[in-house]
Amino acid sequence: MRILVLPILIATARLCMASDLSGGWIAQVSSFGDPQYSRATLRSDGAKLAGSWNEWKLEGDVSGERLEFSLHQPDGKLVGKLTGKIQSAEISGDGMLEQRAREGRREMQPVTWKMTRASKEPTGGPKTWDFEPKEFQHNYSAAIAPVLRIFPGDTVRTWTLDSGGLDSRRERRSAGGNPQTGPFYIEGALPGDTLAVKLNKVRPNRDTARSGSRINTRIVTPAYAIAAKYSERFDSEWKLDLAQGVATLSNPTERMKNYSVPILPMIGCLATAPASHQSFRSVDLGPFGGNMDYNWMGEGATLYLPVYQPGALFFLGDGHAAMGDGELTGAALETSLDVEFTVDLVRGFSTAYPRVENHDYLMSMGIAGSLADALQAATSQLADWMKSDYKLNDSEVALLLGTAIKYDIAEMVDPQYNVVAKVPKSALSGFK
Numbered sequence: 001m002r003i004l005v006l007p008i009l010i011a012t013a014r015l016c017m018a019s020d021l022s023g024g025w026i027a028q029v030s031s032f033g034d035p036q037y038s039r040a041t042l043r044s045d046g047a048k049l050a051g052s053w054n055e056w057k058l059e060g061d062v063s064g065e066r067l068e069f070s071l072h073q074p075d076g077k078l079v080g081k082l083t084g085k086i087q088s089a090e091i092s093g094d095g096m097l098e099q100r101a102r103e104g105r106r107e108m109q110p111v112t113w114k115m116t117r118a119s120k121e122p123t124g125g126p127k128t129w130d131f132e133p134k135e136f137q138h139n140y141s142a143a144i145a146p147v148l149r150i151f152p153g154d155t156v157r158t159w160t161l162d163s164g165g166l167d168s169r170r171e172r173r174s175a176g177g178n179p180q181t182g183p184f185y186i187e188g189a190l191p192g193d194t195l196a197v198k199l200n201k202v203r204p205n206r207d208t209a210r211s212g213s214r215i216n217t218r219i220v221t222p223a224y225a226i227a228a229k230y231s232e233r234f235d236s237e238w239k240l241d242l243a244q245g246v247a248t249l250s251n252p253t254e255r256m257k258n259y260s261v262p263i264l265p266m267i268g269c270l271a272t273a274p275a276s277h278q279s280f281r282s283v284d285l286g287p288f289g290g291n292m293d294y295n296w297m298g299e300g301a302t303l304y305l306p307v308y309q310p311g312a313l314f315f316l317g318d319g320h321a322a323m324g325d326g327e328l329t330g331a332a333l334e335t336s337l338d339v340e341f342t343v344d345l346v347r348g349f350s351t352a353y354p355r356v357e358n359h360d361y362l363m364s365m366g367i368a369g370s371l372a373d374a375l376q377a378a379t380s381q382l383a384d385w386m387k388s389d390y391k392l393n394d395s396e397v398a399l400l401l402g403t404a405i406k407y408d409i410a411e412m413v414d415p416q417y418n419v420v421a422k423v424p425k426s427a428l429s430g431f432k
Helices: 002-019 222-227 371-390 394-404
Strands: 023-030 036-045 048-053 056-063 066-072 078-087 090-100 106-117 128-130 139-141 148-150 155-160 180-186 194-204 208-210 237-241 246-249 260-262 266-272 279-281 289-291 302-306 314-320 337-346 355-357 361-368 406-411 417-424
Touching: 036 056, 048 066, 056 078, 066 090, 078 106, 155 180, 155 314, 180 337, 194 266, 194 314, 266 302, 314 337, 361 371, 361 406, 371 394, 371 406, 371 417, 394 417
Parallel strands: 128 155, 148 180
Antiparallel strands: 023 036, 023 106, 036 048, 048 056, 056 066, 066 078, 078 090, 090 106, 139 279, 155 337, 180 314, 194 302, 194 337, 208 237, 237 246, 246 260, 266 289, 266 314, 302 355, 355 361, 361 417, 406 417
């Protein structure tokens, strides 16, 4: 009796397996180089298989644990033929897929591939997470395991150390060098997407800060740097009056005793994991974000970061109570922060460099090895933003930016320069 039942159970399981293919999947294709990712949707009807693979149409057949399908462009052109085997929650196999070859041509190439189920958003809507960091990172890398997996729409309440590794009680929790909280894995994020991070709360969680007291030599002439006579005993510790919103020196000189600055908290480092197997130090910056040190990355701002890895892998750290443009002394009013942020995804669109938006401005960053290159990158990206979102032609963009653009120098003292080109939203009010 048992011998007869077993084949029936196996056959039934295989039929169920085939019928369970319907739904969302993440497809990963490998040939030479890094894997490429796509979103796929499958619909199985008995032995027939249909669906989509990004913008391509998918059609094929299922037979037990085996399946084969073809991929076609919307105009009907064949771009792939793949075969595979169904194994629990994964499908994998090989085949031929059109890919970019030398000199920009596209041609069929052999590939291996696999598909895994896309994560389903939990019922009940977006969640709010309270995350208590235990370890801190000093690199931006996809090799670092995520500390928390969240979905688009979710909110995280957490905190950061200061750049020297001190917490809200001024206790050392990490080595210095901009220790990072995270990374946070955003379910459904794929390379080619953009991660949107809304900064709901950015607040100092202690009443002290420290800053540099010497101008970085990259910013002044060699003659000035050589002639400068800095005081060896100058005290650059600050008191933060959080109720009044002002910072004053803890032990000021006679001439500085009445000097105060408004507290305008901001986060120096916000990043996604960089592309491929790259790893950057937490003091570095690039297209992935990182140590951008832009003093408008504070409460109410939304930062847009390119996604290079599945899950995006979002890092944050390097809190400041206030900072002038460019972080002139190499250290702003460094302090620890309480932070609340909400994540979202712009699927299928990737920015070239980070972008920022707040109530008043749209801002594009340009990060490069020289101020000139950074300025050109920032201007070009802002112009592309106007063309894609406001459907302006190049002449209209030139007129708009020629009359309304503004520039900030965000970062001058770290490995790369960061220039921000921005346009006031008031100048865009007449455009849809």
